[in-house]
Amino acid sequence: MRVGVLTGGGDCPGLNAVIRAVTKSLINHGQCEVLGIADGFEGLMGAQPRVKSLSWDEVSGILHIGGTILGTSNSANPLRDAATLEQVGRNVQQLGLDVVVAIGGDGTMSLAHGLAQVGLQCVGVPKTIDNDIASCERSFGFDTAVATVTESLRRIESTAMSHHRVMIVETMGRHAGWLALESGIAGAADIILLPEIDYDLKSIIKVCKDREERQRYTIICIGEGAKESGQSLTVRERIEHSPDPVRLGGVGHVLRERLQPHLKSEVRTTVLGHVQRGGDPTPYDRVLATQFGHHAAQLVLSGQLGHMVTLQYGRIGSVAIADVANTQRTVPLDSPLLSMARDIGICLGEV
Ligand code: F6P
Numbered sequence: 409m410r411v412g413v414l415t416g417g418g419d420c421p422g423l424n425a426v427i428r429a430v431t432k433s434l435i436n437h438g439q440c441e442v443l444g445i446a447d448g449f450e451g452l453m454g455a456q457p458r459v460k461s462l463s464w465d466e467v468s469g470i471l472h473i474g475g476t477i478l479g480t481s482n483s484a485n486p487l488r489d490a491a492t493l494e495q496v497g498r499n500v501q502q503l504g505l506d507v508v509v510a511i512g513g514d515g516t517m518s519l520a521h522g523l524a525q526v527g528l529q530c531v532g533v534p535k536t537i538d539n540d541i542a543s544c545e546r547s548f549g550f551d552t553a554v555a556t557v558t559e560s561l562r563r564i565e566s567t568a569m570s571h572h573r574v575m576i577v578e579t580m581g582r583h584a585g586w587l588a589l590e591s592g593i594a595g596a597a598d599i600i601l602l603p604e605i606d607y608d609l610k611s612i613i614k615v616c617k618d619r620e621e622r623q624r625y626t627i628i629c630i631g632e633g634a635k636e637s638g639q640s641l642t643v644r645e646r647i648e649h650s651p652d653p654v655r656l657g658g659v660g661h662v663l664r665e666r667l668q669p670h671l672k673s674e675v676r677t678t679v680l681g682h683v684q685r686g687g688d689p690t691p692y693d694r695v696l697a698t699q700f701g702h703h704a705a706q707l708v709l710s711g712q713l714g715h716m717v718t719l720q721y722g723r724i725g726s727v728a729i730a731d732v733a734n735t736q737r738t739v740p741l742d743s744p745l746l747s748m749a750r751d752i753g754i755c756l757g758e759v
Contacts, residue, residue: 409440411708412505413462415476416448416484416512416519417652420537420549421689422697423476426511428467429701430533435464438709443503444477448512449519450484453492457499471694474552474687482515483650487522497526507713509704511535514542514736515651517716521733524714531707532716532729533700537685540584542735543718543727548697553580553684554590560680561595561627568625574616574667576677578660580684581631584738587684588631589745592754598626599755601663603633604739607757612663613670615755620673630663632656634757657681699724 411434415423427444434440444466445451446458470477486496500508507529510520513536520530534541537553557579568575577597581587585602592600599615601607612628619626633656635641644657660677668675689697696719703717703724715726739746749756 409438409506409708410443410504411440412443412445412459412503412508413478414445414448414451414508414510415478415480415535416510416516417480417482417536418513418685419475419480420535420685421474421552421687422548422693423480423511423535424470424473425689425694425697426533426535426548426701426704427462427477428470429698430509430705431462431467432464433702433705434708438705440708443505445508447479448481448484448516449486449496450481452496452499453484453486455495457503459503471698472688474689482652483647485649485651486519488649493526496523496528500526500528507531507708509533509708513538514540514732514734517541517729518733519651521729529713530729531704531713533704534716534718537587538581538584539586540582540736540738542732542737543716543720544737545721546696546719548689548693548700549685550586551692551696552687552690553587554594555690556684556687557587557591557629557680558594560678560683561591561597561629564678565596565625565627568627572624572673574626574628574671574673574675576628576630576660576663576675578630578632578657578677578679580680581633582656583633583736585631585634586739588629588634589739589749592629593745593749595629596627597629597754599628599757600749601628601630601634601757602739603631603635604741605756605758606635606637608637608759609666611755611759612667612757616667616671616673620671625673628663630659632659634659636663636666
């Protein structure tokens with residue numbers, strides 16, 4: 409069998425661990441030939457496909473390294489028009505690819521699903537620091553990102569205490585609040601604001617004022633998709649034809665401007681940005697990514713094409729890509745994490 413492997417969408421820690429596990433499993437047990445596709449689906453879109461053979465040695469020594477040795481793209485869209493789609497179909501035929509293991513987020517899964525129309529069969533592996541892929545309760549990369557944000561919150565706290573400031577820390581996560589929520593809890597944030605709960609400015613002002621009198625500093629952790637009740641989403645930029653056309657970011661600054669006039673303390677914002685996606689994966693993410701890569705190889709070898717690896721109730725399994733394409737897993741409003749946060753006095757920006 410000839411199997412392509414690609415990484416699509418934003419990178420995240422653990423991608424190399426998947427590439428390593430899927431390649432080694434296929435070579436070891438399946439006597440497959442594995443081709444690494446450069447820069448996500450972009451590597452299949454040009455007149456000359458960009459691929460390289462992946463040998464055992466090629467994928468050795470990369471388990472612990474962040475990023476992806478294959479490169480990635482979160483703007484390449486092979487479904488953008490008929491000509492591009494046909495070119496991808498020709499490339500797949502010319503390369504003799506039986507299946508492509510597509511490691512990516514919901515955008516990549518939607519593309520993988522759409523490419524079935526030109527005869528490209530995919531097996532999906534969910535990745536994202538946002539932890540927002542349906543049927544996957546933990547995507548690799550998330551644990552590493554939570555650790556990075558938590559560490560950052562600790563660092564912000566010591567300077568916030570010294571200067572008696574209100575410090576706003578903006579996290580990534582798109583339209584899901586997992587990263588802000590779990591990091592905020594782990595990093596002892598006083599206020600956590602999520603895309604799932606529109607915040608009420610007055611409640612935030614109240615908590616900050618109370619703390620001005622007592623602790624004299626406040627830490628606010630806000631997910632980039634959060635917004636004030638009655639206001640619209642803060643969009644940083646729009647990218648035409650991209651499977652992920654809206655880039656978020658800037659909510660921390662928006663909140664600072666709204667909050668400052670009401671408080672004595674100085675309000676400052678830190679946007680953590682891409683430090684959250686970079687760096688080497690934690691041991692947890694290395695193990696999870698290796699399990700996902702191994703399971704993807706099993707799906708290929710057992711002919712379960714068109715499926716994505718999943719993690720549900722702590723068990724690795726799979727689901728049809730068609731069932732998860734174009735869906736997102738956000739924080740449910742009845743999540744026990746939310747009620748626990750309220751019970752221990754964390755403000756979620758609710759009235
Ligand atoms: O989906 C992963 C992610 O890091 C999001 O949390 C974030 O909104 C987005 O990618 C940022 O993408 P870019 O690197 O293109 O700015």
